[in-house]
Amino acid sequence: xxxxxxxxxxxxxxxxxxxxxxxPHGDIHTPAFIPVGTKATVKALTVEQVKxxxxxxxxxxxxxxxxxxxxxxxxxxxxxxxxxxWDGPTFTDSGGFQVFxxxxxxxxxxxxxxxxxxxxxxxxxxKDEQKVERQTKVKIDEEGVDFQSVxxxxxxxxxxxxxMQIQHALGADIFFAFDECTSPLAPHEYQKKAIDRTHRWxxxxxDEHQKLGASHSTGLQQALxxxxxxxxxxxLRRESxxxxxxxxxxxxxIGGSFTKDDIxxxxxxxxxxxxxxxxRHLLGIGEPIDFFYGIExxxxxxxxxxxxxxxxxxxxYTFDGRINLKNKExxxxxxxxxxxxxxxxxxxxxxYIAHLLRSNEILAATLIxxxxxxxxxxxxxxxxxxxxxxxxxxxxEQFLKRYYKKVD
RNA sequence: GCGUCGAUGGUGGAGUGGUCUAUCACAACAGACUGUAAAUCUGUCGCCUUCGGGCUUCGUAGGUUCGAAUCCUACUCGACGCA
Numbered sequence: 001x002x003x004x005x006x007x008x009x010x011x012x013x014x015x016x017x018x019x020x021x022x023x024p025h026g027d028i029h030t031p032a033f034i035p036v037g038t039k040a041t042v043k044a045l046t047v048e049q050v051k052x053x054x055x056x057x058x059x060x061x062x063x064x065x066x067x068x069x070x071x072x073x074x075x076x077x078x079x080x081x082x083x084x085x086w087d088g089p090t091f092t093d094s095g096g097f098q099v100f101x102x103x104x105x106x107x108x109x110x111x112x113x114x115x116x117x118x119x120x121x122x123x124x125x126x127k128d129e130q131k132v133e134r135q136t137k138v139k140i141d142e143e144g145v146d147f148q149s150v151x152x153x154x155x156x157x158x159x160x161x162x163x164m165q166i167q168h169a170l171g172a173d174i175f176f177a178f179d180e181c182t183s184p185l186a187p188h189e190y191q192k193k194a195i196d197r198t199h200r201w202x203x204x205x206x207d208e209h210q211k212l213g214a215s216h217s218t219g220l221q222q223a224l225x226x227x228x229x230x231x232x233x234x235x236l237r238r239e240s241x242x243x244x245x246x247x248x249x250x251x252x253x254i255g256g257s258f259t260k261d262d263i264x265x266x267x268x269x270x271x272x273x274x275x276x277x278x279x280r281h282l283l284g285i286g287e288p289i290d291f292f293y294g295i296e297x298x299x300x301x302x303x304x305x306x307x308x309x310x311x312x313x314x315x316x317y318t319f320d321g322r323i324n325l326k327n328k329e330x331x332x333x334x335x336x337x338x339x340x341x342x343x344x345x346x347x348x349x350x351x352y353i354a355h356l357l358r359s360n361e362i363l364a365a366t367l368i369x370x371x372x373x374x375x376x377x378x379x380x381x382x383x384x385x386x387x388x389x390x391x392x393x394x395x396x397e398q399f400l401k402r403y404y405k406k407v408d
Numbered sequence: 409g410c411g412u413c414g415a416u417g418g419u420g421g422a423g424u425g426g427u428c429u430a431u432c433a434c435a436a437c438a439g440a441c442u443g444u445a446a447a448u449c450u451g452u453c454g455c456c457u458u459c460g461g462g463c464u465u466c467g468u469a470g471g472u473u474c475g476a477a478u479c480c481u482a483c484u485c486g487a488c489g490c491a
Binding site for chain 2: 044059096098101102112137150181258260286304307324326327328357362
């Protein structure tokens with residue numbers, strides 16, 4: 001019943017590896033994609049569907065479950081996994097990301113992953129004149145964070161200790177330390193201040209976690225991952241990884257915002273510093289290309305809302321790139337979304353799904369979510385297999401060539 | 409047959425003398441979405457354009473007026489009422 005990570009095979013000449021994470025609720029064969037079930041549900045899907053498409057674990061969110069229905073109620077069910085009938089491994093995010101999405105990112109149009117052009121434009125814009133005081137729903141201080149509920153506007157407070165208490169009540173196998181996810185627009189000076197504070201919070205999270213763990217009667221051992229920050233600055237990323245790497249964490253999350261073409265580089269800086277024998281999770285990343293650059297630079301697990309979010313908005317992954325099924329060209333297309341992938345959704349035509357989208361039927365969200373999650377879960381599983389088989393380079397080349405081919 | 413009311417862009421429906429290619433919604437056509445404020449958001453949506461602008465629309469045909477989707481007349485069509 002112990003948490004343990006084993007490396008099965010390394011990817012020659014890179015930081016990549018295939019391995020297995022043992023958790024109290026089963027193994028995760030890595031690299032792996034972990035579907036996000038923020039509020040103890042993977043949106044639009046039943047747990048049977050999530051399982052059948054090959055998911056090994058689910059990640060839920062502390063912020064959302066704390067607000068609704070509250071961690072005590074979740075604890076009465078025996079944890080969020082039991083509540084949602086998921087019997088495999090689970091993660092909970094700390095609520096730290098909401099410090100970003102409801103704080104620095106709130107109403108600013110900044111996203112976790114930006115293209116360098118859009119970022120440059122935003123930076124120019126923010127330097128332009130004195131901007132009106134921006135409205136956020138978050139106030140950060142040394143002790144923790146005050147934040148306003150997105151549900152009813154009421155004010156709440158998270159500290160590292162509080163986040164750990166809530167996460168223990170929610171009952172996942174793997175927790176994340178409470179961190180501050182900064183804006184990509186923040187200057188080096190602020191990023192430095194933020195990681196120093198995040199490191200102090202990490203230590204406090206660890207202390208509280210150990211205190212709470214000692215009092216558990218279940219005999220299960222939960223793992224705690226520290227979260228590396230540092231924005232797009234190499235010195236800060238490395239410093240953050242070294243500092244947290246020296247602490248007694250079971251694994252590490254890599255958080256923060258990235259420049260689209262540079263995710264791999266930032267990950268490499270971090271993974272070069274982190275202890276090799278502990279698992280690394282890349283928080284909130286998961287477009288097809290990102291998996292390759294993440295994995296060869298040392299990432300073991302990913303989570304991302306993108307497959308399910310874009311699915312609800314009508315976009316589907318195919319081996320020839322992402323398509324928008326709402327578009328006219330699919331109205332009479334009687335092929336399946338991706339003929340080379342077999343799952344529940346593949347028995348339906350693009351035309352039928354386009355019809356469901358156009359008539360606003362909720363089944364469209366379910367069918368495309370099944371497909372997209374199956375696509376990314378399978379893709380990462382294939383990458384894992386290619387590492388074991390020694391065919392990674394060919395596999396990567398073949399996949400990317402087709403997925404990102406430019407049409408002239 | 410008489411009377412009343414009505415006819416607006418793909419649809420519904422505002423607008424009742426200038427600021428009207430005409431509010432708005434829907435539909436349509438695209439785009440975005442990366443630790444879920446998200447079954448969401450953004451743009452386009454008469455024709456042409458060298459993107460400055462140009463041209464044509466509010467049932468049809470006339471008229472009044474400097475100026476009409478808006479006022480008048482006739483006609484066409486529709487709904488309702490009376491015969």
